[in-house]
Amino acid sequence: MQKCSSVWLIISTTIFICTTCGDNRTHSSAIASVRGKSNLVPSWPLHIIDNSSRGADGVRLADVNNDGLVDIATGFEQGGITRAYLHPGYDEVDKQWPAVTAGQTPSVEDAVFVDLDNDGAVDIISSCEGRTKKLFVNWAPADDNDYLEPGKWDTKAIPVSEGQMQWMFCVPVQLDGVNGVDLIAGGKNNAQIGWFESPNNPRSLSAFKYHSISGAGWIMSIILSDMDGDGDLDVVVSDRREDVHRLQGCRWLENPGPGTTQYQEWTNHFIGGKGKEVMFMKIVDLDQDALEDVLVAVRPNNILYIRRLDATGLSWQQNLIDLPDNTGTAKAVAVGDIDKDGRKDIVFTCENARGKHGVRWLSYKNSVTDTKWIHHDISGDELGVKYDRIELLDLDNDGDLDVLTCEEAEGAGGLGVIWYENLCE
Numbered sequence: 462m463q464k465c466s467s468v469w470l471i472i473s474t475t476i477f478i479c480t481t482c483g484d485n486r487t488h489s490s491a492i493a494s495v496r497g498k499s500n501l502v503p504s505w506p507l508h509i510i511d512n513s514s515r516g517a518d519g520v521r522l523a524d525v526n527n528d529g530l531v532d533i534a535t536g537f538e539q540g541g542i543t544r545a546y547l548h549p550g551y552d553e554v555d556k557q558w559p560a561v562t563a564g565q566t567p568s569v570e571d572a573v574f575v576d577l578d579n580d581g582a583v584d585i586i587s588s589c590e591g592r593t594k595k596l597f598v599n600w601a602p603a604d605d606n607d608y609l610e611p612g613k614w615d616t617k618a619i620p621v622s623e624g625q626m627q628w629m630f631c632v633p634v635q636l637d638g639v640n641g642v643d644l645i646a647g648g649k650n651n652a653q654i655g656w657f658e659s660p661n662n663p664r665s666l667s668a669f670k671y672h673s674i675s676g677a678g679w680i681m682s683i684i685l686s687d688m689d690g691d692g693d694l695d696v697v698v699s700d701r702r703e704d705v706h707r708l709q710g711c712r713w714l715e716n717p718g719p720g721t722t723q724y725q726e727w728t729n730h731f732i733g734g735k736g737k738e739v740m741f742m743k744i745v746d747l748d749q750d751a752l753e754d755v756l757v758a759v760r761p762n763n764i765l766y767i768r769r770l771d772a773t774g775l776s777w778q779q780n781l782i783d784l785p786d787n788t789g790t791a792k793a794v795a796v797g798d799i800d801k802d803g804r805k806d807i808v809f810t811c812e813n814a815r816g817k818h819g820v821r822w823l824s825y826k827n828s829v830t831d832t833k834w835i836h837h838d839i840s841g842d843e844l845g846v847k848y849d850r851i852e853l854l855d856l857d858n859d860g861d862l863d864v865l866t867c868e869e870a871e872g873a874g875g876l877g878v879i880w881y882e883n884l885c886e
Contacts, residue, residue, distance in 0.1 A: 504838040505864070505881040508555045512877030514540030517867035519850045520878060523574035525583035526605060531854060533558075534585050535867060535878050536569030543572045543587045543599055543616075546878065547609070551858040555882070561609045563599035564616030567591065572599075575633035575642055578663040582608075587616075588646060590627035595619070596646060596657070598666060619657060621671045626652040632683045634694060638719045645696060647680030651704050654680060654696065654714065656723075674727040675714055676706030682742040686753065688713045688730070688774035695774075696727070699734070699742040699757050710735035711742060711755055711767060713774060733767035733779045734759060741793035741850050747805050748829045758791035758809060766829065780830045782807070787842065788821060789814030795851040797862045799837075800824065800885040807834065810848035810866055819845035820864060820881065839864060839881050846870040856880055 511517075516539030525532045530548035537544065543566045546558040566572075568591030577584045582601035589595050595618040602613035622628065626648035636643040641659035654675045660668035679702035685694040696714040703709040711734045714727040732755050742757040747766060755767040755777075762784040770776040784791060789811030799806040799822050807823040820840035825831045840848075847870035853862040861883040868876035 504841050505884050507840070507844070507876075508880050508882060509876065510546055510558045510878040510880065511535075511544065511560050512875070512879075513560075514542055514544070514877075515874030516540055516869040517849075517875055517877045518569065518869055519571050520852055520865055520867055521571070521573040522852055522854075523583060525574060525601075526608065531856075532574070533865070533878065534563075534572040534574050536566060536572040536587055538569055538869065539874065541565060541567040541569065543569055543585055543597070544878075545574075545585060545608075548856075554857050559609055561614070562611045563601070563614045564597060566593075566597050566599070566616065568593045569597075570628065571630045573631055573633065575644075577633070577642055577659075579641060586631050586633065586644060588628035588631045590629060590649065594622075594624050594627055596622040596628055596631065596644070617666055619669050620667050621657070621669055622646075625671070626650070629680050630683050632685060634685055636694075636716075636719075637723060645683055645685075647677050647683055647698065649677070649679035649702065651706070652677045652680070654683070654698060672724040674723075674725070675729060676708060678702030678704040678706060678709055681740050682757075684742065684744050686713075686744055689715065690772055690774075691716075691718075693718055697732075697742070697744060697755070699739040701738050701740060701760075703736065709739070710737060711739055711757055711765075730775060733777050734765050737765065739765070740791060743794055743796055745796040745805070747796060749805065756794050756796060756807065758794050761790045762786075762788070763791060764794055764807060764809060764823075768830070781832060782823070783833055784809070785836055788818045789846075789848075792848055793851045793866070795853045795864075797853040799853075799862055799883065801861060805829070808839070808851055808853060808864055810851055812847045814842075814848070815846045816842060818842050819848050819868070820851075820866065822864075837885075844868075844871060845876060847875070857882065859883075861885065 514537035518538040521534045533546040543563045546560045566587040569587045570590045571588040584601045585599040587597040600615040607613040631646040641663040644657040647654040653673045655673040658670040682699040684697040688695040693716045695716045711732040738760040740758040747754045752769040764782040766780040768778045790813045793810045795808045811819045823834035852865040856863045864881040867878045
C-alpha cells in the first residue's frame with residue numbers, strides 16, 4: 462500500500478480515500494458522526510477501539526492472556542467505570558476491540574494491570590479522585606475463559622486508601638522483597654506519594670499498609686527507574702502543581718532499600734522543570750548516549766528535554782522545545798522512530814485543542830537540542846479536544862509505530878480509546 466501524509470476525505474460514512482495516492486479503506490463510522498463533520502478526517506487514519514462510555518482517561522498496557530499481543534486498561538472518568546480490552550489480532554485491529562467492564566469505579570483517573578494475588582489472572586487497580594478518593598482492586602476471574610464476562614469480576618476498595626486524597630496514578634512493583642506485589646501511588650491537591658505494602662495474603666485488602674514517602678502537589682507520572690545505579694528501583698515523578706510542599710517539577714525519590722527506612726520520607730532529587738506546570742513524562746535516551754534522559758510536556762506550549770549528564774542522576778541540562786500556535790496545550794509525550802530514518806522522533810498530545818491540532822509528531826533538523834523541531838500532523842484540527850497519555854507500538858504489525866491514546870472531551874463523551882495508523886514511509 463502506498464503511504465502519504467495527505468488529508469483523508471470521507472466519501473461515505475465508512476469509506477475513506479486519500480486525495481493524493483487514491484488508497485481507500487474502511488474505518489469506523491463513528492468518525493463521521495463526531496461533531497457533525499462529514500468532509501474531513503485526520504491526516505493519519507483514526508481507529509476507535511471503544512467509545513461506549515464517557516471520559517476515557519489514559520491507556521496502560523500488558524499482555525493479560527499470554528498471546529503475545531498488547532492489551533489495554535482504561536478508566537472512564539465521567540462514566541465511572543474501568544474497562545479492559547483484548548487485542549483482537551492484527552486482522553481485526555482496526556475494528557472495536559473485545560472488551561469488558563471490570564468494575565464500577567467513580568471518578569477513575571487511572572487504571573493499571575497487575576496480578577495482585579499471583580493467581581495467574583491479571584487484575585486491574587483503579588485510582589479514583591473526586592469525592593471517591595479510593596484505590597479499587599478489580600479482581601479478575603480465575604478462569605481465563607471468563608475474562609470478558611463482567612459478572613465474573615469483583616471490585617473492592619483498599620480500605621487504607623479511602624479518604625486519604627484524590628488518587629491520580631498507580632504503579633505496581635515488588636518494593637520490599639516480601640509477600641506480594643506492592644503499589645506506589647500519588648494524588649493531587651496538597652497530597653502525597655506513597656506505597657501500599659502487600660500483606661502475606663493480598664486478598665485480605667484490609668491488611669494492606671500505607672507508607673507516605675513524599676509530599677505532592679498534583680502527580681501526573683510515576684516511573685520506576687534505578688536512577689543512581691545502586692540496584693534498586695527509585696521513583697521518578699512529574700508534579701504539575703506548586704503548593705505547600707513546593708515540589709513542582711520533575712524529580713526522583715531515592716529508594717533507601719528494604720527495611721524500616723522505606724516507611725519514611727525518601728530523599729528528593731530535582732531533575733528539572735522546577736516551577737513549571739509539567740504534565741506527562743517519559744524516560745528515554747533521546748540523544749542515544751547510553752544515558753536515559755527525561756522528556757516532559759509543559760503547559761502551555763513546550764516540551765522540556767532534560768538531558769542526563771552522568772550516571773549519578775544528579776546532573777542534568779534543560780532544553781526547551783517550542784510548540785506552534787495551532788496546537789492545544791501540551792499534555793503528554795512519547796519517543797520513537799516514527800519515519801524509520803534511524804533518529805528518535807517525539808509524539809505529543811494536547812488538551813484545549815478545539816479547532817487546533819491535538820496530536821502531532823516532531824523531527825529534528827540538526828540536533829535533539831534544537832529549540833524548534835519540524836512539526837508533522839497526525840490528528841488534524843477537526844476532531845479531538847482533550848487527549849491523554851501516549852503509547853507508541855506497532856498495533857497492526859506493518860513494521861512502523863502507531864499512536865495509541867484516548868480522547869475524553871469531543872462531543873458528548875469523547876472519541877474514547879483510539880489509535881492513529883502511521884502513514885509515514
